[in-house]
Amino acid sequence: MKEPQTLATLRPELRAELEAIDAMTDPEAIKAELARLVGLTIETVLKIGRLIVRLDALGYDVDELRFAALPAYRRVGHNQTLPEIVVMLAGSAALLMKVARLPLADQRRIAAGETLRVMTRDGDARAVPLLAMNTAELKQVIAPDRIRNDAEQAAYLRAIDEACQTKPQAATPDNFPIRIDRRRGGIHCGPRYISAGDLAHYLSLLSEKPNSNH
Numbered sequence: 001m002k003e004p005q006t007l008a009t010l011r012p013e014l015r016a017e018l019e020a021i022d023a024m025t026d027p028e029a030i031k032a033e034l035a036r037l038v039g040l041t042i043e044t045v046l047k048i049g050r051l052i053v054r055l056d057a058l059g060y061d062v063d064e065l066r067f068a069a070l071p072a073y074r075r076v077g078h079n080q081t082l083p084e085i086v087v088m089l090a091g092s093a094a095l096l097m098k099v100a101r102l103p104l105a106d107q108r109r110i111a112a113g114e115t116l117r118v119m120t121r122d123g124d125a126r127a128v129p130l131l132a133m134n135t136a137e138l139k140q141v142i143a144p145d146r147i148r149n150d151a152e153q154a155a156y157l158r159a160i161d162e163a164c165q166t167k168p169q170a171a172t173p174d175n176f177p178i179r180i181d182r183r184r185g186g187i188h189c190g191p192r193y194i195s196a197g198d199l200a201h202y203l204s205l206l207s208e209k210p211n212s213n214h
Contacts (some may be wrong), residue, residue, distance in 0.1 A: 023048040045083035049076030072100040084111035119153035
């Protein structure tokens, strides 16, 4: 299986091109180079990441370019995300950013095609490729800053089960939250909106004397 590339293993020509990017000072020239780099390859991702970092260093607001997966490319430019991860997960922006924030050691495991352990509620574990996981499994296995181990996954599943067993208090007129809506000039009582005029009318009824005929 092919090992992920690192800066130390890149061909000399690419290293020279990356160093040339580091020396660029004209934002327009950098933007033109970004537009030229189409098609996702490891070399392309490395160059795009370096170009974005260079624009950042020059004070250019890269966000206005509306560049897809910009944070992931920026992390590549800072050597925080492997370019292989961007190529591998380019079709899923949410999953890309989830994996891009993992430690490089975990990223290397994923880029190398390793399966990840997915714990079940009965204490067993399955070996599942990242791209074969469903949404629930991805949330269980991948924490914001690491791949969860077996014990952490078991604790995660217990917390999910406990949350599902805790039923929210049923909404009744007595426990509806009251929220002031200054923009509309009224209040919200649970799902119902009451204008200031209606509220004043209801309050005025409280001050009326009861009708003796009723």
